[in-house]
Amino acid sequence: MDVVLGIETSCDETAAGVLANGKDVLSNVVASQNDLHAQFRGVVPEIASRAHIERITLIVREALERADVKPEQITAIAATNRPGLIGCLLIGLTAAKTLAWAWGKPFVAVDHVQAHALSPGIGMEEPPLPAVALIVSGGHTSLMLLKSFAESQPLGKTRDDAAGEAYDKVASILALGYPGGPIIDRLAKGGNPKAVALPRTWLERDSLDFSFSGIKTAVLYHVHGPGKTSGGLEKLSEQHKADICASFQAAVVDVLVGKTLRAVQQSGVRSVMVGGGVAANSALRARMQEECDKRRIQLHLAQRTYCTDNGAMIAYLGWQMYKRGMVTPLDVTATPTL
Numbered sequence: 282m283d284v285v286l287g288i289e290t291s292c293d294e295t296a297a298g299v300l301a302n303g304k305d306v307l308s309n310v311v312a313s314q315n316d317l318h319a320q321f322r323g324v325v326p327e328i329a330s331r332a333h334i335e336r337i338t339l340i341v342r343e344a345l346e347r348a349d350v351k352p353e354q355i356t357a358i359a360a361t362n363r364p365g366l367i368g369c370l371l372i373g374l375t376a377a378k379t380l381a382w383a384w385g386k387p388f389v390a391v392d393h394v395q396a397h398a399l400s401p402g403i404g405m406e407e408p409p410l411p412a413v414a415l416i417v418s419g420g421h422t423s424l425m426l427l428k429s430f431a432e433s434q435p436l437g438k439t440r441d442d443a444a445g446e447a448y449d450k451v452a453s454i455l456a457l458g459y460p461g462g463p464i465i466d467r468l469a470k471g472g473n474p475k476a477v478a479l480p481r482t483w484l485e486r487d488s489l490d491f492s493f494s495g496i497k498t499a500v501l502y503h504v505h506g507p508g509k510t511s512g513g514l515e516k517l518s519e520q521h522k523a524d525i526c527a528s529f530q531a532a533v534v535d536v537l538v539g540k541t542l543r544a545v546q547q548s549g550v551r552s553v554m555v556g557g558g559v560a561a562n563s564a565l566r567a568r569m570q571e572e573c574d575k576r577r578i579q580l581h582l583a584q585r586t587y588c589t590d591n592g593a594m595i596a597y598l599g600w601q602m603y604k605r606g607m608v609t610p611l612d613v614t615a616t617p618t619l
């Protein structure tokens with residue numbers, strides 16, 4: 282049996298997971314730092330790194346204990362080494378490399394975005410490829426054509442804000458709390474998605490790129506008045522806020538689903554994978570399922586638990602790489618960019 286420990290600290294979640302044979306998630310422990318960053322309405326890199334240092338040993342130990350796995354039973358250790366906040370990446374990477382060295386295990390450095398892209402495959406021995414992958418998180422929004430495990434092609438990415446970032450910024454404009462995605466998802470259920478006219482940015486005719494900064498500004502001016510950035514929030518009723526959430530979410534989902542279908546059409550591939558924090562969104566999941574069903578496209582949504590940052594998805598990609606002989610020398614370092 283192959284047992285892989287996966288460690289993730291690229292942003293504000295300290296996470297470790299243990300996966301057996303790529304199929305069985307034996308444990309998936311996530312320590313969120315939402316409470317530490319909430320007052321700043323976004324992640325503060327210095328605070329995030331310090332929290333990772335405090336928590337990493339406990340989280341890894343808990344993941345192994347919950348999985349009931351001893352170090353000698355581990356086949357390989359994987360950790361995110363790119364992209365992300367450099368101080369944060371270094372904590373998980375160093376912990377993983379240290380354990381790999383001390384326990385004499387092979388080490389696999391993995392790409393966080395690729396791990397999100399393949400996360401719908403957790404539970405399957407092989408990810409369902411070829412596929413168009415939509416990766417929607419707080420740091421990234423992109424479409425990729427995954428032809429095989431070794432061959433992928435970028436199709437499009439955001440030119441400004443990531444989708445999750447737009448959720449977080451709109452929640453900040455409405456003073457709803459952080460992270461904004463789950464709060465807006467919940468409030469949108471009580472709102473009218475047609476109440477507020479918000480733009481959908483499609484860019485050029487065939488473009489698979491995204492842009493979410495326009496909609497964020499549109500929400501800002503809707504709240505405060507044209508060209509104004511303050512003074513309007515106090516006048517909004519709770520229902521009006523819910524209507525803004527529903528209208529914003531409908532616009533974002535329209536574009537995410539529309540561009541994914543455009544990518545399917547352009548590539549001729551009949552399978553779609555969706556991962557990343559925003560893939561937990563209930564409206565996106567429902568709409569993507571509906572549109573894919575209509576067109577007989579196979580949809581693989583990451584399970585909700587594996588959408589936001591977690592160690593199981595790192596272990597899954599780590600295992601896919603390990604069994605293909607893709608191990609990483611221990612002198613590898615962290616890289617903040619893609």
Ligand code: KG4
Nearest residue numbers: 418419420445460462463558559562589590
């Ligand atoms: O994948 P993730 O944990 O971290 C990054 O790699 O960025 O994604 C976090 C993002 C945040 O922006 C958060 O607001 C968003 O995912 N998010 C959601 C939902 N749950 C988390 N966005 C929309 N709806 C949700 N239910």
Ligand code: ZN
Nearest residue numbers: 397418558590
């Ligand atoms: Zn992520």
